[in-house]
Amino acid sequence: MLQAETPLPDLLANLLGLGGVGVVGAFVAALLASIIVGNVMLAMTGVAGPWAKRKITAKFTDRIAADRIGPKGLGTIPADALRLLSKELIVPEGADRPAWDVAPLIVAGSAMLGFAVIPMGSGIQLADPEVGLAYVFAVASIASLGMVMAGYASNNKYSMLGALRAVAQNLAYEIPLVVTGMSVVLFTGSLRMSEIVAVQQETLVSIGGLAIPSWFAIVNPFAFVLFLAANVAEVGRNPFDIPEAPTEIVAGFQTEYSSVYFVLLYLGEFLHIFLGGAITAVLFLGGAAGPGPESIGFLWFVVKIWAFFLFTQWLRSAAPRLRIDQLIEVGWKGMLELSFLNLVLTALIVGVVV
Numbered sequence: 001m002l003q004a005e006t007p008l009p010d011l012l013a014n015l016l017g018l019g020g021v022g023v024v025g026a027f028v029a030a031l032l033a034s035i036i037v038g039n040v041m042l043a044m045t046g047v048a049g050p051w052a053k054r055k056i057t058a059k060f061t062d063r064i065a066a067d068r069i070g071p072k073g074l075g076t077i078p079a080d081a082l083r084l085l086s087k088e089l090i091v092p093e094g095a096d097r098p099a100w101d102v103a104p105l106i107v108a109g110s111a112m113l114g115f116a117v118i119p120m121g122s123g124i125q126l127a128d129p130e131v132g133l134a135y136v137f138a139v140a141s142i143a144s145l146g147m148v149m150a151g152y153a154s155n156n157k158y159s160m161l162g163a164l165r166a167v168a169q170n171l172a173y174e175i176p177l178v179v180t181g182m183s184v185v186l187f188t189g190s191l192r193m194s195e196i197v198a199v200q201q202e203t204l205v206s207i208g209g210l211a212i213p214s215w216f217a218i219v220n221p222f223a224f225v226l227f228l229a230a231n232v233a234e235v236g237r238n239p240f241d242i243p244e245a246p247t248e249i250v251a252g253f254q255t256e257y258s259s260v261y262f263v264l265l266y267l268g269e270f271l272h273i274f275l276g277g278a279i280t281a282v283l284f285l286g287g288a289a290g291p292g293p294e295s296i297g298f299l300w301f302v303v304k305i306w307a308f309f310l311f312t313q314w315l316r317s318a319a320p321r322l323r324i325d326q327l328i329e330v331g332w333k334g335m336l337e338l339s340f341l342n343l344v345l346t347a348l349i350v351g352v353v354v
Helices: 008-015 023-060 076-085 099-117 132-153 157-188 193-200 221-235 259-284 294-318 324-352
Strands: 203-207 210-213
Touching: 008 023, 023 076, 023 099, 023 259, 023 294, 076 259, 099 132, 099 259, 132 157, 132 193, 132 259, 157 193, 157 221, 157 259, 157 324, 193 259, 221 259, 221 294, 221 324, 259 294
Parallel strands: none
Antiparallel strands: 203 210
16 A cells, blocks of 8 residues: 655645744644645635636537636636625625624535545645544535524525525435445545545556556446435535525525625535545545656646536536425435445455455
């Protein structure tokens, strides 16, 4: 098994000579590393939300989309940021503050916390705890709390409906998501994210000189499909966009939000999509593994999470929305049983073969 890479804070501490400063040096290095990773993810989200989403959807629906500001419409990104941030923040009458104020921060912040343990390749990983996978599932699920707070505190029936739908959906699909992820843990014997990636860098089979890596998407495609479906439900994309459902409940839990609060909710939505892609890449697609030297691993990691984003946008254009009763039935009567079946079969294979 390959050795885990040195976490980015330690690399920065050694590079900047902060190793001998003690706790203060470690804190400064961790802060700088967090700023680097956070800004990279925010930059990708800034491109995905106002520009890439529109252009991709336009391609699927035979339209042009954003093309008026800047080359290829890239000027839409700063223009939209300025437009949204300069809007008046309208607080609904009867809103339950500070819950209404804190909810957007929870939705966006929970996704940012998840990236703390993701091994992105090229030495980019903030921390590598032994319970990394459990941690990332735990912090990602905190977003449900933010949605409930937003819906309840808005004093709006449509918002409340969106919040209730969000809770029902996350309960129905988060359990299959975690159980399917545990089947990967049975193969690796570890919750540490770097070790899960390292196991997948071993060669599964060699055909005509071509080495096929032991990515878990190849080893267990059934689990990969289950995890992908549950992941799409977790990030709330079609056919699972029930908590927002614009044609039914305006915008669901975020109906009453405007200005910078809307930006935070919108940001959180896309951050969770990228986090979902990052978790999928780590568990099933070999993390940052790809052709070429290890130094370009981060580029391969970015390609994989953008591929997941493209997949969600394709579903958004191609898949019709399920009814809430259909969504719950698929989750509890289909995904749950299949995820436990996959876990049992994986345990038998590991116990007998491995």
